[in-house]
Amino acid sequence: MHAWFSNDCFPLYLAPMAGVSDKIFRQLCKERGADVLVTEFVSAEGIFRRNERTRRYLDFDEIERPLGVQLFGGNPEHMAEAARQVIEWVRPDFIDLNFGCPVNKVVAKNGGSALLKDCPLLGKVARAVVQAVAPLPVTAKIRIGWDDKSVNAVAVARQLESLGVAALAVHGRTRAQGYSGSADWNVIAEVAGAISIPVIGNGDLLTPADVAKRKAETGIAGAMIGRAAMNSPWIFSQTKQYLATGDLLPPPQPTEKWALIQRHCELAVDECRRNGPSPEAAEDLAMRSMRGRLMAYSKGMPAGKMLREKFQHVRTLREVEEIAQVHLVTCLEVV
Numbered sequence: 001m002h003a004w005f006s007n008d009c010f011p012l013y014l015a016p017m018a019g020v021s022d023k024i025f026r027q028l029c030k031e032r033g034a035d036v037l038v039t040e041f042v043s044a045e046g047i048f049r050r051n052e053r054t055r056r057y058l059d060f061d062e063i064e065r066p067l068g069v070q071l072f073g074g075n076p077e078h079m080a081e082a083a084r085q086v087i088e089w090v091r092p093d094f095i096d097l098n099f100g101c102p103v104n105k106v107v108a109k110n111g112g113s114a115l116l117k118d119c120p121l122l123g124k125v126a127r128a129v130v131q132a133v134a135p136l137p138v139t140a141k142i143r144i145g146w147d148d149k150s151v152n153a154v155a156v157a158r159q160l161e162s163l164g165v166a167a168l169a170v171h172g173r174t175r176a177q178g179y180s181g182s183a184d185w186n187v188i189a190e191v192a193g194a195i196s197i198p199v200i201g202n203g204d205l206l207t208p209a210d211v212a213k214r215k216a217e218t219g220i221a222g223a224m225i226g227r228a229a230m231n232s233p234w235i236f237s238q239t240k241q242y243l244a245t246g247d248l249l250p251p252p253q254p255t256e257k258w259a260l261i262q263r264h265c266e267l268a269v270d271e272c273r274r275n276g277p278s279p280e281a282a283e284d285l286a287m288r289s290m291r292g293r294l295m296a297y298s299k300g301m302p303a304g305k306m307l308r309e310k311f312q313h314v315r316t317l318r319e320v321e322e323i324a325q326v327h328l329v330t331c332l333e334v335v
């Protein structure tokens, strides 16, 4: 079994995030210490269509290994066949099963967290995929239950372990919670105590100290970080340093953060140009889709409100460069 699915190396995972954890962002996080990467979720049915969009979701570079492709769907045979095709097509290091997505469109088709309400079907999906791709490992990501009256993470975890799933990520919220309230780390700890495959804890890990606390208190074998990485991909290297030495690395300097933001924008525009119509249209398209990402980066930066107002309308790389120049001068004046 691969080292990152053992109980003793404490890998840091970048959480799969649709519309966020694309190839560019995964690589930016990898450069800053993320150990294991997972693609955005991909529909099993989308795999059969092999359209351009699906191809983009599955695209990754060798440097991203170990990398898992996350699949969702509620039909065991289709999930197994899709997993086989993915392996033949892009050869990931593992397949990850999404049993946590709360989105109506996915749940309505028996995908994602809907399967937490139908454990026999969840078991059939897991068994079919494990058998189809063996010896390649299959991991799963769950929420703790459908709602607070049906928290069944321990039972689901035992079931998945018995079916040969290699590691389990647990987001400590129910489906009903969406992203509100807070993650229940008591349930995550119960799961970690109940099964012997690695349990990767997920939910509201915002700082290196959060990860250290949950590691010490819950028996998790690794941590998965999502939204905090959208704000600061440095969280991975900072957490590693903190876990190893107890030292908190200083936050990145504003110049370093701006260098990352600009690089992210440039890579997004390059990628869009490779697929897009004219260079100008590609830049416009890419920068519009970067707006949400820029908002996330700006949280916690000095004069963040002013930045967010500007980012709402940004359309070119040149504009981002100008915003950065003005902001850096303002920051220096404040210092």
Ligand SMILES: Cc1cc2nc3c(=O)[nH]c(=O)nc-3n(C[C@H](O)[C@H](O)[C@H](O)COP(=O)(O)O)c2cc1C
Pocket: 015, 016, 017, 018, 019, 020, 040, 041, 070, 098, 100, 101, 141, 171, 202, 203, 204, 205, 224, 225, 226, 227, 228
């Ligand atoms: C924008 C966004 C997209 C997400 N997409 C996925 C997804 O495709 N697959 C998945 O398993 N979880 C997805 N999630 C959930 C995250 O993987 C993670 O479980 C959740 O954000 C909690 O972790 P955090 O508090 O560190 O952000 C998504 C979350 C966000 C915010």
